[in-house]
Amino acid sequence: MAHLSIQAVSKSFAGKPVLQEIDLEIAAGTLLAVLGASGSGKTSLLRLIAGFERLDHGRICIGERLIAAPSTHLAPNLRGIGYVMQEGALFPHLSVAQNIAFGLPGGAKAHARRVGELLELAGLPSIFAQRAPHLLSGGEQQRVALARALAPAPQLILLDEPFSALDAALRVETRSAVMAALRAVGATAILVTHDQDEALSMGDQVAVLRAGRVVQVAAPALLYRQPVDAALARFIGDAILLPGIAKDGLARCGLGALATAPGGAEGRVEVMVRPEQIRLVARDQPGSVAACVRGVIFYGHDAVVTIDLADQAGGISARLFSRDLPRAGDHVGVTVDGTAIAYPAPIPVLGLGLET
Amino acid sequence: MRLGSSRRRVLPWGLLGASLIAPALVLLPLGETIWQAFHGGAAALEAVLFRPLVAHLLANTTGLIETTMAASAILGVGSAWLIERTDLPGRRGWAVLAASPLAVPPFVTSYAWISLSPRLEGFAGAALVVSAAYYPLVYLPVAAALRGMDPALEESAQTLGVSRFGCFWRVVVPQLRPALTGGILLVALNTLTEFGAFSLLRFRTFTTEIYAAYRTGFTGAETAALALVLMLLCLGCLGADFIIRGRARHARFGGGVKRTPLRYELGPWRPYAIMALGLLNIITLGVPLGMLLYWLTQHGAAAVTPAEVSPQRIIGATLNSVGLGLASAAVTLMLALPLALYAARHRGWLADSLERTGFLAQGMPGIVVALALVSLAIGVAPAFYQSTALLILAYAILFVPLALVGIRSALVQADTRLEDAARSLGTGFFATIRRITLPLAAPGLGAAAALVFIATVTELTSTLLLAPLGTRTLATELWADGSTLAFAAAAPFAAIMTFISIIATWLFVQRFGGAVLLARQEP
Numbered sequence: 001m002a003h004l005s006i007q008a009v010s011k012s013f014a015g016k017p018v019l020q021e022i023d024l025e026i027a028a029g030t031l032l033a034v035l036g037a038s039g040s041g042k043t044s045l046l047r048l049i050a051g052f053e054r055l056d057h058g059r060i061c062i063g064e065r066l067i068a069a070p071s072t073h074l075a076p077n078l079r080g081i082g083y084v085m086q087e088g089a090l091f092p093h094l095s096v097a098q099n100i101a102f103g104l105p106g107g108a109k110a111h112a113r114r115v116g117e118l119l120e121l122a123g124l125p126s127i128f129a130q131r132a133p134h135l136l137s138g139g140e141q142q143r144v145a146l147a148r149a150l151a152p153a154p155q156l157i158l159l160d161e162p163f164s165a166l167d168a169a170l171r172v173e174t175r176s177a178v179m180a181a182l183r184a185v186g187a188t189a190i191l192v193t194h195d196q197d198e199a200l201s202m203g204d205q206v207a208v209l210r211a212g213r214v215v216q217v218a219a220p221a222l223l224y225r226q227p228v229d230a231a232l233a234r235f236i237g238d239a240i241l242l243p244g245i246a247k248d249g250l251a252r253c254g255l256g257a258l259a260t261a262p263g264g265a266e267g268r269v270e271v272m273v274r275p276e277q278i279r280l281v282a283r284d285q286p287g288s289v290a291a292c293v294r295g296v297i298f299y300g301h302d303a304v305v306t307i308d309l310a311d312q313a314g315g316i317s318a319r320l321f322s323r324d325l326p327r328a329g330d331h332v333g334v335t336v337d338g339t340a341i342a343y344p345a346p347i348p349v350l351g352l353g354l355e356t
Numbered sequence: 357m358r359l360g361s362s363r364r365r366v367l368p369w370g371l372l373g374a375s376l377i378a379p380a381l382v383l384l385p386l387g388e389t390i391w392q393a394f395h396g397g398a399a400a401l402e403a404v405l406f407r408p409l410v411a412h413l414l415a416n417t418t419g420l421i422e423t424t425m426a427a428s429a430i431l432g433v434g435s436a437w438l439i440e441r442t443d444l445p446g447r448r449g450w451a452v453l454a455a456s457p458l459a460v461p462p463f464v465t466s467y468a469w470i471s472l473s474p475r476l477e478g479f480a481g482a483a484l485v486v487s488a489a490y491y492p493l494v495y496l497p498v499a500a501a502l503r504g505m506d507p508a509l510e511e512s513a514q515t516l517g518v519s520r521f522g523c524f525w526r527v528v529v530p531q532l533r534p535a536l537t538g539g540i541l542l543v544a545l546n547t548l549t550e551f552g553a554f555s556l557l558r559f560r561t562f563t564t565e566i567y568a569a570y571r572t573g574f575t576g577a578e579t580a581a582l583a584l585v586l587m588l589l590c591l592g593c594l595g596a597d598f599i600i601r602g603r604a605r606h607a608r609f610g611g612g613v614k615r616t617p618l619r620y621e622l623g624p625w626r627p628y629a630i631m632a633l634g635l636l637n638i639i640t641l642g643v644p645l646g647m648l649l650y651w652l653t654q655h656g657a658a659a660v661t662p663a664e665v666s667p668q669r670i671i672g673a674t675l676n677s678v679g680l681g682l683a684s685a686a687v688t689l690m691l692a693l694p695l696a697l698y699a700a701r702h703r704g705w706l707a708d709s710l711e712r713t714g715f716l717a718q719g720m721p722g723i724v725v726a727l728a729l730v731s732l733a734i735g736v737a738p739a740f741y742q743s744t745a746l747l748i749l750a751y752a753i754l755f756v757p758l759a760l761v762g763i764r765s766a767l768v769q770a771d772t773r774l775e776d777a778a779r780s781l782g783t784g785f786f787a788t789i790r791r792i793t794l795p796l797a798a799p800g801l802g803a804a805a806a807l808v809f810i811a812t813v814t815e816l817t818s819t820l821l822l823a824p825l826g827t828r829t830l831a832t833e834l835w836a837d838g839s840t841l842a843f844a845a846a847a848p849f850a851a852i853m854t855f856i857s858i859i860a861t862w863l864f865v866q867r868f869g870g871a872v873l874l875a876r877q878e879p
Binding site: 051079080082087089092093103152158 | 512516518519522527
């Protein structure tokens with residue numbers, strides 16, 4: 001499998017830009033998750049790479065080979081790129097084996113062994129080979145679609161929200177089967193999704209797309225801990241955002257004086273911590289901030305505790321292990337584990353009182 | 357919609373009894389034909405069947421059917437693909453034009469062509485007329501299938517290294533197969549039962565031969581044997597269609613939102629595509645309607661056989677056609693309604709088989725039904741022979757399937773919970789049907805009645821055989837003048853008939869959508 005390089009790619013539909021100056025590098029054998037809300041341009045990006053649409057500016061290369069530029073457009077069938085569609089898009093008139101062998105010259109009979117290998121790779125029993133696609137469950141159809149895309153040994157695999165149509169239980173199972181198969185062949189892959197958990201758990205790198213632009217590309221852990229702006233912090237998981245003043249690596253806010261990650265803003269800032277960084281301690285423990293528990297929502301493995309801070313209107317939510325939970329009305333102390341992120345404070349909108 | 361299936365509905369015996377009538381009437385000519393054919397024993401039947409004439413007719417018929425099937429397939433798929441899957445300009449207009457030939461009766465088309473050139477007599481003319489008249493039967497279902505096809509399938513095939521051309525053959529065509537074969541079988545069925553067009557074109561098929569034998573006085577075994585062969589061929593087509601439709605049901609799966617289908621850019625091919633479709637429409641619509649207008653403006657003397665028509669003849673024939681059409685629509689609806697109600701509200705093996713028996717009439721050519729009724733009337737109830745009642749009975753038998761299609765779809769849309777609500781308010785079974793079901797289903801009933809009306813006005817064969825002496829309709833007048841080459845005299849009848857058919861068809865397509873045109877042919 002090969003390295004994919006996307007350089008300064010732009011695309012408009014009817015004068016409306018959907019992708020602007022996209023730069024992405026995907027190392028051979030890694031999976032890039034492209035995360036974005038609907039309308040962010042993530043499917044358009046995949047369709048440009050696959051060759052279903054022509055790009056307006058920029059270039060796309062697989063390895064050293066230029067496949068798309070304003071003057072060059074290699075037809076989709078000559079690109080050697082596998083594509084797994086949202087609903088699988090298995091050919092209804094062909095058996096599972098014929099579907100998998102579709103891209104192989106000579107048909108299913110000539111490739112019985114390869115079909116068997118691919119079924120096994122996708123975690124499906126070999127008796128599925130002769131079944132009709134409509135007899136399979138949604139998750140099984142997606143695995144067959146992956147096996148079909150992998151069959152011609154493509155340079156790159158594109159996955160377009162392949163799990164969004166599946167129900168929760170099936171989604172987890174299908175995800176891990178697909179991941180295992182992609183790892184086993186060392187595939188270079190791009191997974192497009194609007195599901196944060198999916199992007200963080202599957203991607204070696206995650207690129208966040210917003211309104212046609214790449215906001216940040218980073219490894220999942222880094223993206224989660226240090227999102228580039230407050231909106232992104234809220235988009236990826238839950239975030240507590242408090243106004244504060246930052247100076248010399250310390251931010252003063254309703255949660256006390258918190259160490260900030262390097263490279264943060266100074267002066268009037270917005271301080272971001274994740275709910276699971278909050279710790280509840282004895283109310284008089286040194287270094288803690290006094291607070292009062294407003295409510296507890298119990299989830300089993302963990303719980304969300306809403307806390308009113310002494311000098312903070314509205315309160316914050318903390319995510320805690322479900323052992324030793326406080327009760328509503330308890331007076332507690334609050335500390336923060338790890339560093340906080342400081343973003344430049346949003347420009348206050350006069351009269352709306354948003355700066356509290 | 358089987359809302360009532362969990363609670364068993366009480367079945368009034370009156371409804372069951374009334375719904376038996378239509379299937380029984382359909383079986384009547386079927387049984388009579390079989391009985392007449394086997395009347396003289398198997399040896400006699402064998403002697404009648406294994407003759408050079410029958411072989412000749414079979415060869416003629418199969419040759420014509422193969423040609424029209426192939427031509428309709430090419431024309432239907434080609435125009436559907438151009439209209440649905442390319443950036444052809446004016447696609448909506450082309451789509452209307454492609455469906456329109458169904459509103460022009462084929463024997464009007466054949467009259468137009470034969471009046472253009474007598475050299476079109478025989479096979480070539482027959483193939484031309486039937487293909488032009490019936491290719492919409494392929495176009496309509498194939499266009500619908502192309503519209504409903506998920507573009508993700510073609511895109512998947514492309515990413516697997518298959519070219520666009522390969523995609524068409526390996527992905528698009530296999531998915532069109534149920535629609536295509538269904539349409540082609542309908543073309544075959546209609547070609548088998550067509551009489552007027554072949555009669556005017558002097559092309560010998562089973563229908564024309566049965567009519568000739570009847571006219572020259574051969575009754576009983578000989579004509580019945582030919583009718584039996586024709587009926588078996590038709591029922592074969594119907595059965596094959598039924599099986600294919602049953603299979604096709606499984607071929608779709610996976611829900612989700614489908615994007616609009618891919619449209620290919622015609623690029624430099626655009627003018628050629630427009631020219632091809634234009635030529636097709638000149639052949640299927642331009643020539644028939646143009647020739648009709650031409651003959652309307654000519655004096656009787658301009659035709660091969662000079663003849664003039666009096667306004668009285670025209671008015672008389674029009675009134676007869678309209679009157680028979682209305683009567684036939686009313687009677688057919690009355691016969692089909694209880695059966696459709698029973699089948700829609702009390703599903704089960706009995707309802708299914710009764711309904712299927714009703715649909716058998718689709719596989720019964722008008723000439724066979726008419727002939728069977730003639731011999732039944734002569735043998736059993738001579739008073740009915742040459743009566744209007746018998747003619748309307750023939751229409752009712754022939755068009756029960758049309759009425760069933762329309763009523764059934766209307767009843768399925770009427771919510772059964774409203775009927776339950778009415779019953780719980782103390783309304784009786786039949787009062788509920790009158791006060792709730794029928795008003796809710798009224799538009800569908802209207803569509804069904806109009807379909808039967810059009811079919812009756814354009815029906816030739818059974819009218820020729822069964823109309824009382826002196827009762828002339830638009831269809832019989834056109835046929836009489838057309839066969840004697842009095843083209844100018846035939847024109848007013850052809851024009852009025854075509855006008856009624858086109859206006860009525862256009863009215864429903866406005867109201868119920870293009871699918872109605874197909875409902876005309878499909879169970």
